[in-house]
Amino acid sequence: xxxxxxxxxxxxxxxxxxxxxxxxxxxxxxxxxxxxxxxxxxxxxxxxxxxxxxxxxxxxxxxxxxxxxxxxxxxxxxxxxxxxxxxxxxxxxxxxxxxxxxxxxxxxxxxxxxxxxxxxxxxxxxxxxx
Ligand code: AMP
Numbered sequence: 777x778x779x780x781x782x783x784x785x786x787x788x789x790x791x792x793x794x795x796x797x798x799x800x801x802x803x804x805x806x807x808x809x810x811x812x813x814x815x816x817x818x819x820x821x822x823x824x825x826x827x828x829x830x831x832x833x834x835x836x837x838x839x840x841x842x843x844x845x846x847x848x849x850x851x852x853x854x855x856x857x858x859x860x861x862x863x864x865x866x867x868x869x870x871x872x873x874x875x876x877x878x879x880x881x882x883x884x885x886x887x888x889x890x891x892x893x894x895x896x897x898x899x900x901x902x903x904x905x906x
Pocket of ligand 1: 779788790803804805806807814859860861862863864865
């Protein structure tokens with residue numbers, strides 16, 4: 777079982793944003809910017825482009841709802857999207873609030889993000905999710 781499946785099951789804590797019957801969103805624990813969120817399918821698949829057309833379409837629709845919540849909660853110009861997947865073998869999309877290009881630099885993560893601020897950010901985004 778992947779670490780993301782353990783998070784979805786509730787066996788490992790996370791800064792939860794939202795879920796529906798098929799997808800789950802939570803803050804990345806090592807954010808490149810405040811509000812950096814991951815969207816994952818509950819169904820475990822390693823490589824995102826192995827998902828069916830239907831599932832990847834539904835995942836994008838769910839991710840879009842999360843971007844609207846991020847944009848409402850976090851001051852930013854746009855929300856950027858990235859797919860890496862080199863670390864955790866469970867398909868996921870990174871959603872990152874952007875004010876400038878460097879806000880999406882995966883080599884420049886926030887060092888030791890304050891748990892209280894992470895909780896506040898998660899609650900702020902979660903409260904805007906529709
Ligand atoms: P990648 O697979 O290359 O897209 O990277 C996996 C991402 O998952 C990284 O940005 C990690 O910081 C993040 N990550 C790993 N473990 C956790 C966790 N337990 N909770 C939240 N995010 C995590």
